[in-house]
Amino acid sequence: MEKYDPARTKNWYILGDSTTEGVHLIEQDVNFNTSMGGLLPEQSQESLTHMSHVLDVACGPGGWALELAQAHAHMQVTGIDISSNMIEYANAQARASGLDNARFKVGNITEPLDFPNESFDLVNARHIEEVIPVTAFPPLFQELYRITRRGGVIRITGSEWGVTNSFAYETLMRRLLRASRIAGLDFSADGRNLGITPWLRRFLREVGCVNIQERPSFLDFSAGMAQHDSGYRDLTLAFELMQPFLVGVGAAAPQEFEELKQRLSVEMLENSFRGIVYTLTAWGQKP
Amino acid sequence: MEKPSSWRDLLKDIIGDYVERERIANEIGIRSITLTRWTTGESTPRPQNLRQLVHALPKQHRDQLTLLLEEEHVDLTDPVSSEPPDEIDYQFIRQVFEARATTPSNLLFWTLCRKVLQHALRRLDPERIGMAITVAQCMPASSDGKVHSLRERMGLGTPPWPGDLEQHAMFLGAESLAGHVVTNCRQEVINDLRESASLLPAYQLEHEVSAVAHPILYANMVAGCLLLSSTQPKYFLSASRLSLIADYAQLIALAFTPEQFVLPEQIELRLMPTAEQQHRLFVTFQQRILEVMKKSLNAGRAVTRMEAEQIVWQQFEEELIHTSALSRIERT
Numbered sequence: 088m089e090k091y092d093p094a095r096t097k098n099w100y101i102l103g104d105s106t107t108e109g110v111h112l113i114e115q116d117v118n119f120n121t122s123m124g125g126l127l128p129e130q131s132q133e134s135l136t137h138m139s140h141v142l143d144v145a146c147g148p149g150g151w152a153l154e155l156a157q158a159h160a161h162m163q164v165t166g167i168d169i170s171s172n173m174i175e176y177a178n179a180q181a182r183a184s185g186l187d188n189a190r191f192k193v194g195n196i197t198e199p200l201d202f203p204n205e206s207f208d209l210v211n212a213r214h215i216e217e218v219i220p221v222t223a224f225p226p227l228f229q230e231l232y233r234i235t236r237r238g239g240v241i242r243i244t245g246s247e248w249g250v251t252n253s254f255a256y257e258t259l260m261r262r263l264l265r266a267s268r269i270a271g272l273d274f275s276a277d278g279r280n281l282g283i284t285p286w287l288r289r290f291l292r293e294v295g296c297v298n299i300q301e302r303p304s305f306l307d308f309s310a311g312m313a314q315h316d317s318g319y320r321d322l323t324l325a326f327e328l329m330q331p332f333l334v335g336v337g338a339a340a341p342q343e344f345e346e347l348k349q350r351l352s353v354e355m356l357e358n359s360f361r362g363i364v365y366t367l368t369a370w371g372q373k374p
Numbered sequence: 375m376e377k378p379s380s381w382r383d384l385l386k387d388i389i390g391d392y393v394e395r396e397r398i399a400n401e402i403g404i405r406s407i408t409l410t411r412w413t414t415g416e417s418t419p420r421p422q423n424l425r426q427l428v429h430a431l432p433k434q435h436r437d438q439l440t441l442l443l444e445e446e447h448v449d450l451t452d453p454v455s456s457e458p459p460d461e462i463d464y465q466f467i468r469q470v471f472e473a474r475a476t477t478p479s480n481l482l483f484w485t486l487c488r489k490v491l492q493h494a495l496r497r498l499d500p501e502r503i504g505m506a507i508t509v510a511q512c513m514p515a516s517s518d519g520k521v522h523s524l525r526e527r528m529g530l531g532t533p534p535w536p537g538d539l540e541q542h543a544m545f546l547g548a549e550s551l552a553g554h555v556v557t558n559c560r561q562e563v564i565n566d567l568r569e570s571a572s573l574l575p576a577y578q579l580e581h582e583v584s585a586v587a588h589p590i591l592y593a594n595m596v597a598g599c600l601l602l603s604s605t606q607p608k609y610f611l612s613a614s615r616l617s618l619i620a621d622y623a624q625l626i627a628l629a630f631t632p633e634q635f636v637l638p639e640q641i642e643l644r645l646m647p648t649a650e651q652q653h654r655l656f657v658t659f660q661q662r663i664l665e666v667m668k669k670s671l672n673a674g675r676a677v678t679r680m681e682a683e684q685i686v687w688q689q690f691e692e693e694l695i696h697t698s699a700l701s702r703i704e705r706t
Contacts, residue, residue, distance in 0.1 A: 106473035107485040113492060117537055157502075160420060179466045183496040185422030310660075317538065323679075327481065352679040353671070356664040 091270075091335035097169060097195060099272065100218045101263075102328040104170035109148040111324045112173075113180075116150030118317050119213075122306035122366070123244075126155050127209075129302045129368060130240070138162060138208040142234070144196050144227075145169070145218045149177025149189070151211070156181075156189035165207075167194030196230075197223040205236040213244040216283040220271035224290060232294040235373045241296055242370040245283035251362035255351035259326060259344075266338035287369035296371025303367050310360040318362065319355050326351070381442040385427070386413040388435055401430035401612055404501045422500070424448065460614030462621050466493055474628050480680075484528075486629035491530045494622045498615065499532050504581060504605030506531040506539055509590075509626060510552045511598035512636055513545075513691050520642035523547045523691055524556060524598055534581045534605065544653070545694055547646035551576040555587040555599045557641050561620060562587055566607045577649070579603060586610040588623040595635035600626055647698045655690055662686045 093099045102108050120126060127135065139162060143152040146166030156164040168174055168191070177191040194201060197219050210231045219227065231241050248260055267273040267281065275282030291299050308318025326348050333339040354360060378384035389395035389409050399406040402423060411417040419427065424443065428436055470490065477485045491507050499505035508529035512521045524546045529539030536542070546552045554575050555562050563586045567578040576585060582603040590597045600623040602610070610616060646652070666682040677685070 105477065106469070106489060107477055107481045110485055110488040110492065114488070114538075160418075175465065175469060179463065179469060179493065180496055182463055183466070183493050184500045185420065185426075187421045316540065324481075324484075349676060349678070353664065353667050356660050356667070 091332040093270070097197070099220055099270065100170075101267070101270070101272070101332045102217070102325060103331065104172045105328065106172070106176070107324065108328055109173055109176040111321070111328070112147040113150045114317070115321055116154070118306060118314060118321065119366070120151070120154065122314070123304045123368065126151065126158060127242075129300070129370065134240075135159065136161070138240075140207045140236075141165070141209045141211065142167070142202070142207045144194075144200075144210065144212045144231070145215050146173070146177065146191065148173050149180060149191055151213065152191070153177065153180055153184065153186065153189055156186045157184065160188060162188060164189045166191040167196070167200070169193065169195045196227055200230045200234055202234045204233055205239075206234045208236055208239045209242065210235050210239070211242045211244075214246060215243070216245050216272065216274070216281060221274055222271065224286070225293070228290045228294045232296070232373060237373055239373050240370050241291060241294075241373065242368065243287050243290065244366060244368040245281075245287055246364055246366045247280050247282075247284055249362055249364040251360070253351060253354040253360060253362065255347045255354050256322075256362065259347050259351065262333055262339040262344075262347075263329065266333050266336045269336045269338060270332075284365070284367040287367055288371075291369055291371035295374070297374045299369060299371035301367060301369045303365065305366065306364045308362045308364070310355070310358050315355075315360075322351070322355070323348075378438075378442065381439055381446060381448065382413050382415060384435070384439055384442055385409065388431065389413065396608070398427070398430045400606065400608055402426040402501075403499060403503065403609075405503050405606075408501070460617050462493075462497075462618065462625070467625070470625050470628065483629045487528050487626060488530075490622055490625045490629070491528065494619075495530050495532060498602070498618065499604075502532040504532055504534055505609075506535040506579075506582070506603045508539060508543075508601045508603075509598060510546055510556075510587075510601055511630075511634070512556065512596065512641070514688065515636060515640055518642075519640060521636055521640055522642060522644045522695060523646055524550075524552055524643075525687060525691075526601075527598075535603075544649050544656075545646045545691060547698075548643040549575050549577070549645050551585055551587050552599050552601050553643045555589050556596055557638075557643060559589045559591065559596055559638050561589070561616065563610045563616070565611060568607075579649075581605050583607050584609045586616065586619060588619050590623055590627045590630065592627050592630070592632065592635045595637055596641065597627065597630045597635045599623070644695045645698050645702070647694055647701070651697065652694060655693060659686060659690075662689070 141155060141162050141164045143166045146152050146168050149166050152164045152166040156162060166177055171193050174191045174193050181189045235241055251257060264273060264278050268278045273281060274286055288299055288301060306314060308314045330344060334341055378387055395406050395409055399409050412419055428439055431439060473485055473489060487509055494507055495505060506529060508526045510524040511527045513523050513525055515521050526543035531537060531539050551562060551564060551574055562574055564574055564576055565584050567576060567583055584604045584607055587599045587601045589599050602619060663682045663686050666685050667677060670677040
């Protein structure tokens with residue numbers, strides 16, 4: 088797997104852009120959509136009918152954007168992502184479905200966006216805390232505001248990485264948070280959590296959005312819950328794929344990492360296993 | 375007959391014939407009620423559907439429909455550039471080859487199968503009228519050198535089936551369509567499972583009306599099959615759809631290692647118990663894996679979760695074959 092090197096690739100994403108990650112993100116989207124109650128559960132039916140141009144930033148392999156285009160034929164959905172692999176993946180899926188209203192192109196969201204002012208009725212960003220450094224957030228939100236139409240909506244979703252009763256999971260998360268801090272991806276004061284969720288409302292307010300609202304959701308992957316198996320698979324893959332990141336920034340030794348993954352496999356099989364990931368969506372209107 | 379004044383009127387005339395309506399709906403991959411809704415203006419087809427509609431009509435209607443669509447300035451062009459009707463897009467095939475070349479071996483099967491299944495499901499059921507696609511793999515040969523069953527290893531679906539079919543996976547034996555296809559190494563279709571006329575063996579799963587299976591082959595050996603179920607009758611009648619399914623099975627074959635293929639003469643499938651009987655055993659799956667992993671850890675030679683799963687699946691296979699044989703003895 089490719090070495091984690093954002094200075095060279097301009098790609099900060101901690102799980103890389105391999106085909107495995109493309110497939111994994113499509114599956115993860117399904118899990119998050121389920122736990123969040125749908126694609127845009129907080130938007131009224133009436134407001135959806137008025138949204139014709141939608142942008143999904145850092146869209147990955149296009150899971151959310153493709154589902155939205157499928158569900159709302161009147162919408163023109165555009166996705167951008169820094170990875171040409173992910174964009175090829177998304178375009179292949181769009182062609183396979185015959186979706187004429189979904190298109191994807193390569194774009195770096197840490198730079199000015201290649202769209203005219205006031206192009207979109209809805210601009211959506213999910214889990215970009217794993218994709219760009221903390222310092223890139225304020226200029227990105229200025230750009231999102233610029234390309235949103237008056238009366239349009241900017242919507243952002245972020246997650247904290249969960250609380251469990253597994254020793255291995257918590258240890259791996261500590262290593263991950265340390266690595267995120269070194270890489271400049273951590274919002275928290277002391278590195279005990281990612282700390283993105285309290286910032287979402289503020290980013291929207293600072294660029295001038297009004298009518299800002301928030302909606303929490305959670306994904307329960309405890310033993311016996313419907314999302315336990317998919318949660319296990321998701322985590323197994325995520326830890327496999329983040330090894331170059333953790334080892335690359337010096338936050339974990341390969342031997343210790345292997346032992347923790349093995350221990351996690353056992354702990355997640357126990358009937359007593361409990362784990363929840365918390366997610367917050369915030370959205371505001373451009374006046 | 376009065377000359378139709380719009381493409382909707384023309385379509386209404388054509389689908390007045392029930393058989394033709396069913397045929398066209400099947401060809402496009404939509405419900406026949408959707409065709410009716412297009413004629414009344416209740417819904418409007420996507421450009422992709424209109425292109426498929428033009429393609430599905432007999433020549434004389436095709437030209438007339440194209441003319442009417444042009445008169446009404448209906449846009450048939452596709453900004454995304456659509457795929458050839460009966461082929462897999464080369465761009466996608468190239469992505470599969472690249473993934474095969476660059477994915478670590480421990481992630482290869484999952485990555486390639488999942489990628490191909492995601493694409494196949496979007497391609498073969500674009501309107502989501504209900505499809506399940508499953509990869510069934512030969513279990514390792516037993517001590518007698520023979521393969522006695524297949525296991526559904528991975529599957530994706532559109533409603534009414536769940537998105538991920540792993541929870542519904544089961545063992546398949548000589549009593550199944552998949553078993554028949556793997557034994558004979560050739561594609562087989564059942565157009566309507568509700569009719570008893572088929573000579574092919576098959577379960578009828580909940581929601582399943584038609585089914586097709588295509589063997590996964592390499593060097594004249596077989597590793598399993600790709601199994602597709604539809605909620606619609608005769609969904610796999612179309613030659614172009616069957617050709618696509620054969621191509622997807624060829625791509626899935628790339629996910630297997632050469633050692634996972636066996637000679638056809640090694641296939642000696644047994645009868646497997648019903649889905650209900652199997653799922654009663656599967657509830658112990660996680661507990662059994664945990665036991666295997668803990669036991670191996672205590673013995674100082676830790677096995678991975680994947681290795682533990684393989685051990686438990688083989689235990690299950692043996693137990694199920696035994697159960698099935700016992701119940702046959704009891705019946706006789």
